[in-house]
Amino acid sequence: MPEPLVPPAVPPAAAAADAGPHLRADARRNRAAILAAAEEAFSTLGPDAPVDEIARRARVGVGTFYRNFPTKEALLRAMVVAHIEPMVEAARAAAADDQPGEAVFTLLRNLARELSAFRPVADAVAASGMDVHAKGGATSDRLLAAVDAALTRAKQAGAMRLDVGVDEVAAMMGALCMSDIAAREPATFHRCVDVLCDGLRPVRAGTPGARP
Amino acid sequence: MPEPLVPPAVPPAAAAADAGPHLRADARRNRAAILAAAEEAFSTLGPDAPVDEIARRARVGVGTFYRNFPTKEALLRAMVVAHIEPMVEAARAAAADDQPGEAVFTLLRNLARELSAFRPVADAVAASGMDVHAKGGATSDRLLAAVDAALTRAKQAGAMRLDVGVDEVAAMMGALCMSDIAAREPATFHRCVDVLCDGLRPVRAGTPGARP
Amino acid sequence: MPEPLVPPAVPPAAAAADAGPHLRADARRNRAAILAAAEEAFSTLGPDAPVDEIARRARVGVGTFYRNFPTKEALLRAMVVAHIEPMVEAARAAAADDQPGEAVFTLLRNLARELSAFRPVADAVAASGMDVHAKGGATSDRLLAAVDAALTRAKQAGAMRLDVGVDEVAAMMGALCMSDIAAREPATFHRCVDVLCDGLRPVRAGTPGARP
Amino acid sequence: MPEPLVPPAVPPAAAAADAGPHLRADARRNRAAILAAAEEAFSTLGPDAPVDEIARRARVGVGTFYRNFPTKEALLRAMVVAHIEPMVEAARAAAADDQPGEAVFTLLRNLARELSAFRPVADAVAASGMDVHAKGGATSDRLLAAVDAALTRAKQAGAMRLDVGVDEVAAMMGALCMSDIAAREPATFHRCVDVLCDGLRPVRAGTPGARP
């Protein structure tokens, strides 16, 4: 059974701070601080959180911000990677799990949590005009592929309906997690995720025409 | 059977132009033009579409804009109302329909269309920092209540599962329509809506423990 | 003899304020004020005079600056035109003068004055990275053509050496006026202009020690 | 006859690297590298070439830059000296030459070349707001004095007109070399230098149509 693949509540900044290969200790600390501050700023201030504010929260001059990220867009890209990468790992682990049936559903629940945390960043990305599906395409494609693999194995194990594809799963999970219910009404949100997962299980035998 | 509850493709600006009780003809025309222009601007330019641009598209000076809406936020509020009101009407009609079973599902499909069209506005609202659920709360509550009534009647008619509430339906429908799939992948979007509707139908007899 | 074709010391801002066809009175005043302030600012503060400062000197908000000139570069272009246009006029008048011999030399002396006043702008243009010879090419070409015409008529009248072209005259006049002697040492500057003009006169037969 | 007074194409950085009396070998190398890099940077990037860029081109950290030059202005001063000093030497050599007649003209042609190479630096100096004539005054005065001496000896030798002074020669040569014709139109530039030199030769008695 897949262990808590990704450190649950920890902002993924730390994980992604090691972007540059050879970075001085303080530089690495700053990079991480900026990523964390950005996370916080976008959550608190919305998608238009100014760079100055992010720098201030990271207790860093604007100059340092721009030394680490040549552009606000560069920061956003780094944040996307920082968020998506662990999800890809988790999805791959789930696909490789020897109990694929349970693994997918645990994966989906984990993804739900991670995606919810990703929302502010995604909004900022959208607001900044850059197209996630164009730029980070590679990135999000990799996630999709990994999830697809996990779904496929679950189907082979007979733990999932055959008539739904990644596209639908991604669309509905994505939509749900990008909406503000996740933040506003966690209880309702989790119930929705459950319903969604539930709907993916195979229709039991002897159920005449249950669902087309 | 529910007639075309809401004038389908027509932008809802015209409908809501009559906000003020006694407005001179040209004033009303201006208000409507601004609302329509705003609709277009947010769709084209994104949630940060500037006031100047909206005025320009409405073929109106900025001054006129501010005579009609004291604030950009006021415009957004008006747009929210303009979008939600027809949906409320539709929901009420569905609740009053004498074939409640079919009426809800038609309603939901109509809401899906309307909500998708509402997305640019909702994004602008979100970006502007104002909380829809605080400010326009009354408005969205009324929609929720109307939909709830329709759902209840459908349940009474045995056309819908008893174990899902408005909250879940709203959450999932809302999420789906506010996500960008609606615009990006209409086909996938419609399939998701179908799946969702489908999942609301009652579990047929002889289906042992199909879904909890 | 050509009268002082161009209002000598007056900054050419006023002359060029009428760039837009239909401009409100105050708007036109502002445009002129900005051009004048820019002239002053570049002279005083050097080629990197900030936009804010120009606006301040024009007693105008930055916003007004940017309403009048969408870009700092646009301001510079306008200033170039404002400076070059009168010179073109002067050159054409000189070419049309019925005493072409005297007209050219008066013209050159006038151009010397105008070009000296143009220097701060030219420096700002150069510093801003835009290429005068590419962008305003049309403009400076027109000046060159007009001067060429005047030179040609003077040659025909036997008042000028035949073995020098516009290119050389422009190069030397331009260089002299763009250098800082004009501002730093007016006396030396004028002597140099005289020498230059003097060198353009035809070499008289049998005139020993002709030039003073 | 004056030998190649100044090492023609070699950037004068090396020559001026020995500003400090006792500098360790690598320190001297750094200083020279920075001066050379600055030369290149100003030529390529214009008068506003940033310090970071100069350091980068010198393959040196900014810190090292500031260890060698306390200020960007200090660098500029050093560059001015590095350029002017060889010219002073050349002028002195010309003044001491035993064929003063030819020496001056060779000198002037050499100065033309050196001054043209000096332009980017001079522009940077001008853009930086520092006044060459105030700060480096001593320096440029020494050049002027040396040239004056050379001119005087040429006049004594009857090789030059008596009615022009250093001021005029300096003004015109300086202007010509600081203008962008030197870089843009070398052919025209050289013709202008020739004309200028030509104009300095004594007017022969009874020489009709003396100048080609």
Place this chain on the structure above:
DNA sequence: CATGAATGAGTTTTCATTCAT
């Protein structure tokens, strides 16, 4: 009333200079 010019705070980004490693 309508218009669009004016305003200025706020945004992203650059660069000379300082200072910890």
Place this chain on the structure above:
DNA sequence: AATGAATGAAAACTCATTCAT
């Protein structure tokens, strides 16, 4: 002594809002 990370004061430009015409 060298390095390059950190700093923060500008600079160019945008946009919601006000106000003279």
